[in-house]
Amino acid sequence: MNKLIFAFAIVIIGLNSCKPKSSNPENTLASISDTKVLQYAIEGKALYEANCANCHQKNGTGLGKLIPPIFQSDYFLEDVPRTAKIIKHGQKGEIIVNGVAYNQEMPANSKLTNIEIAHIMTYLYNIWGNEMGVIDATMVEDYLKN
Structure with missing residues (x-):
């Protein structure tokens, strides 16, 4: 009987490990191995x-056709400097x-400092399969100058 339970457990574990990834993004920091990137990302x-997830959602999927997604967003990924300008100036x-x-309209976050924007950008550009590294x-x- 114990062999049957053990075999059943192995099959269940095997099936769960082969599950396709969820289409619901997770904003996990677990995939970041570089210590400095992780510090910024945390x-x-x-x-x-605190400043962005209310509209863009914690998982970056946005709000339907009202607020654009960040997760898997071509607009977000194609221009890193533009992201800093949008965060700061709206x-x-x-x-x-x-x-x-x-x-x-996206409101400005003019009270955010450059280091705070750097932290947000490092986080966003290093989750969901992105590996941009530290944005300081x-x-x-x-x-912001250009």
């Missing part, structure tokens, strides 16, 4: 959840994200 996650006007038009305050300062 701070960034808290800042993202954005008005229509944008196209993954082929969908969005025209909801000096980089954000340069992005």
